[in-house]
Amino acid sequence: MKNRLLALILSSVLLPTLSLSATAQSRMLESNKGTSVDCPTLIAEHLKVQYQVTNGKGQQWEMTLIRNGQDFIIQRDAATFEQWTSHGEYVRYFPVEKRSVTYRKGDLRALNVQHDRDQLYHVVSPKLQTHMVKTQVQQLGCFETQGFAGKVNGLESQLLWIDTIGLPYQFTLGATQPNLDYKLVIVEPFSGDAYSALTQDFQDIDFADVGDSESDPFIAKMINQGFIEHGSSGFYNSEGQAIEAQGGHGNHSH
Amino acid sequence: MNVMNIKRIAAAISCSLMTVVAHAAVLPATQTDSQWFKDSAANVAAKAQVETQKTAKNVILFVGDGMGVSTLTAARIFQGQQQPGNQGGEEGFLSFEQFPHTALVKTYNTNQQTPDSAGTMTAMTTGVKTKAGIISISDTSLRGNCLSSKGNELVTLVDLANAKGLSTGIISTARLTHATPAAAYAKSPERDWEGDANLPAEAVANGCTDIASQLVMRDEANALTVALGGGRSYFLPKEITDGENKAGKRKDGKDLTKTWVDSFSKAAYVWDKKGFDAVDVANTDHLLGLFNPSHMEYEADRADDVAGEPSLTEMTTKSLEMLKKNDKGYLLIVESGRIDHAHHAGNASRALSDAVELSNAVKAAMDATSSDDTLIMVTADHSHVFTIAGYPKRGNPILGLVHNVDGSLATANDNKPYTTLAYTNGPGAVVGVRDDLTSVDTQNKDFMQQALIPMESETHAGEDISLHARGPGSNLVQGVIEQNVIFHIINQAQQLGGTKY
Numbered sequence: 071m072k073n074r075l076l077a078l079i080l081s082s083v084l085l086p087t088l089s090l091s092a093t094a095q096s097r098m099l100e101s102n103k104g105t106s107v108d109c110p111t112l113i114a115e116h117l118k119v120q121y122q123v124t125n126g127k128g129q130q131w132e133m134t135l136i137r138n139g140q141d142f143i144i145q146r147d148a149a150t151f152e153q154w155t156s157h158g159e160y161v162r163y164f165p166v167e168k169r170s171v172t173y174r175k176g177d178l179r180a181l182n183v184q185h186d187r188d189q190l191y192h193v194v195s196p197k198l199q200t201h202m203v204k205t206q207v208q209q210l211g212c213f214e215t216q217g218f219a220g221k222v223n224g225l226e227s228q229l230l231w232i233d234t235i236g237l238p239y240q241f242t243l244g245a246t247q248p249n250l251d252y253k254l255v256i257v258e259p260f261s262g263d264a265y266s267a268l269t270q271d272f273q274d275i276d277f278a279d280v281g282d283s284e285s286d287p288f289i290a291k292m293i294n295q296g297f298i299e300h301g302s303s304g305f306y307n308s309e310g311q312a313i314e315a316q317g318g319h320g321n322h323s324h
Numbered sequence: 325m326n327v328m329n330i331k332r333i334a335a336a337i338s339c340s341l342m343t344v345v346a347h348a349a350v351l352p353a354t355q356t357d358s359q360w361f362k363d364s365a366a367n368v369a370a371k372a373q374v375e376t377q378k379t380a381k382n383v384i385l386f387v388g389d390g391m392g393v394s395t396l397t398a399a400r401i402f403q404g405q406q407q408p409g410n411q412g413g414e415e416g417f418l419s420f421e422q423f424p425h426t427a428l429v430k431t432y433n434t435n436q437q438t439p440d441s442a443g444t445m446t447a448m449t450t451g452v453k454t455k456a457g458i459i460s461i462s463d464t465s466l467r468g469n470c471l472s473s474k475g476n477e478l479v480t481l482v483d484l485a486n487a488k489g490l491s492t493g494i495i496s497t498a499r500l501t502h503a504t505p506a507a508a509y510a511k512s513p514e515r516d517w518e519g520d521a522n523l524p525a526e527a528v529a530n531g532c533t534d535i536a537s538q539l540v541m542r543d544e545a546n547a548l549t550v551a552l553g554g555g556r557s558y559f560l561p562k563e564i565t566d567g568e569n570k571a572g573k574r575k576d577g578k579d580l581t582k583t584w585v586d587s588f589s590k591a592a593y594v595w596d597k598k599g600f601d602a603v604d605v606a607n608t609d610h611l612l613g614l615f616n617p618s619h620m621e622y623e624a625d626r627a628d629d630v631a632g633e634p635s636l637t638e639m640t641t642k643s644l645e646m647l648k649k650n651d652k653g654y655l656l657i658v659e660s661g662r663i664d665h666a667h668h669a670g671n672a673s674r675a676l677s678d679a680v681e682l683s684n685a686v687k688a689a690m691d692a693t694s695s696d697d698t699l700i701m702v703t704a705d706h707s708h709v710f711t712i713a714g715y716p717k718r719g720n721p722i723l724g725l726v727h728n729v730d731g732s733l734a735t736a737n738d739n740k741p742y743t744t745l746a747y748t749n750g751p752g753a754v755v756g757v758r759d760d761l762t763s764v765d766t767q768n769k770d771f772m773q774q775a776l777i778p779m780e781s782e783t784h785a786g787e788d789i790s791l792h793a794r795g796p797g798s799n800l801v802q803g804v805i806e807q808n809v810i811f812h813i814i815n816q817a818q819q820l821g822g823t824k825y
């Protein structure tokens with residue numbers, strides 16, 4: 071305990087806010103290392119986190135969340151990533167093609183798509199805690215976590231919450247027989263410039279223009295692949311129902 | 325005096341009145357006392373009195389993008405059902421549906437049975453049909469190929485009106501650089517060349533320019549008096565962030581809003597509702613208003629816009645104040661651009677509220693002009709696969725589930741209820757297993773056409789759309805016509821062809 075506390079105190083004073091090695095990441099997040107850990111200075115609005123997601127069938131994938139103020143990006147697979155902006159826009163990027171589709175507020179409303187921004191920004195909706203009971207406070211790596219337990223979607227679930235960055239350390243839906251598990255594997259600072267660079271030089275189209283762009287080969291291909299997001303993004307939808315879809319796109323839920 | 329003479333005299337007074345009087349005796353009172361009978365008799369009597377002037381000082385062309393006949397019917401009911409004391413809503417009319425002259429319009433492009441807005445609007449503004457995607461360049465050109473467009477540029481109504489010394493204006497709730505408004509003032513072999521960043525190397529090498537710059541880079545004599553709509557980001561360089569916190573899209577560093585103000589006499593640029601309301605009409609001769617980085621909001625969402633936007637009605641009213649300053653007259657082209665977008669999204673409600681707002685804008689134009697000197701025409705560029713189906717009872721909410729005449733909920737073969745309004749295709753389609761039609765003879769008379777085909781975006785439709793007209797030259801609006809006839813009606817009524825060209 072003493073060592074970890076010391077590490078945290080040191081971290082805020084001494085450590086640079088650079089990308090950390092895998093070893094450093096694992097030290098930062100591991101709970102029972104007896105050695106001193108290098109902890110970065112983290113600002114909740116400017117960071118990158120990665121979760122390892124495991125579903126009930128044992129399938130695993132990575133989910134990355136990058137925050138830049140109230141804008142944020144979520145990536146679940148290599149083919150696409152998504153951004154939610156403070157303007158209320160939702161943008162889907164296709165990095166291979168260097169193309170993007172922007173859904174403005176009116177477009178999302180016309181499609182009857184509602185995103186729970188709060189849940190996406192925090193990976194697990196902060197509202198969930200109000201339905202669970204507090205368990206113990208633990209120091210896990212660099213982070214003080216508050217435990218929560220309770221039923222979510224009728225399943226006993228556990229949440230380890232890092233209040234300083236407003237993100238889960240781990241969330242397990244279905245405690246005895248895991249249904250879905252989110253585990254934090256990477257956390258690092260992320261600058262505004264680095265964030266802007268991620269979305270540079272994409273040829274963008276408004277979703278409203280997709281219907282008149284059938285002659286654009288990229289749009290034609292994407293239309294056939296069913297690229298339009300129908301609200302299946304994220305971990306919990308606004309009703310708190312679990313969504314297990316990996317990737318999200320092409321998974322229609324009208 | 326024999327019976328024939330009486331008839332002749334009566335006919336000279338009023339042909340239609342005579343009809344009613346002469347036949348009333350042989351019709352039962354239950355028929356002639358009916359309000360339906362009285363109203364329709366009066367309607368025909370009024371029609372018989374219609375006299376149409378030949379020459380129009382002013383012309384206003386309204387285009388509802390994607391506003392097919394089913395959209396008009398549904399919008400009319402949608403509007404009617406919101407009026408207090410309505411009899412179900414079906415009895416109402418959109419403002420322009422009571423114009424004296426109507427025609428049906430064939431919309432196909434030279435290369436597409438079901439058209440797009442670029443080819444259809446080109447037909448209306450130049451008198452020549454062309455390919456889908458091409459803006460006021462003839463069919464000889466290839467889409468997206470600058471070199472092939474050279475020498476094939478078409479002269480538009482706006483060019484002709486400006487050459488005659490009339491004032492000209494363009495309004496759209498879409499981007500001003502979008503296909504429909506663009507076809508009125510620009511020439512481009514590709515509708516997507518809205519800003520310089522969209523121009524491919526071939527276009528730059530062969531001297532094609534982007535659509536936004538074509539709106540602004542004009543001689544004073546051929547400049548627009550008023551241009552109001554969306555699409556600000558194509559007029560601003562990427563280094564500039566606009567008043568709604570969105571960066572421009574131009575890569576050439578040009579601020580075309582500044583060019584507008586610098587190039588024309590008494591020019592002004594506004595970008596929000598406040599600036600729009602403050603425009604000094606008397607001291608402004610060239611007004612550019614760009615109220616959104618992209619398309620303006622749907623009418624249903626307008627109140628939520630960051631900096632506030634004027635309505636289509638407000639833009640129409642302000643434009644007419646500007647244009648009326650020219651004693652020679654004016655040509656105003658007004659597009660309701662987002663009926664199309666709402667339909668593509670499979671969202672009837674927004675399509676209908678935008679169509680009703682178009683009707684309101686037409687009403688404002690009717691109130692601000694005289695049918696003695698101003699030709700007003702209202703049309704669409706193409707239709708959508710939008711249907712009004714089932715047997716809902718009279719007054720059934722147009723956006724609701726179908727209820728039978730006895731009030732019970734109507735159900736389909738799957739025992740589920742269904743709505744009156746639906747689309748043949750689009751994002752609202754039910755995802756399930758459909759038959760593979762590869763080896764099916766779909767021309768067999770027993771083949772049952774599939775419905776609700778899943779597509780990420782609902783599509784345009786190929787049936788005719790309508791054209792409604794009042795004022796001088798409106799008598800030319802009759803029958804089933806090709807879309808390019810609209811150009812010739814305006815050209816003739818406003819006598820645009822006589823000067824330079």
Ligand SMILES: [Zn+2]
Nearest residue numbers: 281282664784
């Ligand atoms: Zn369209």
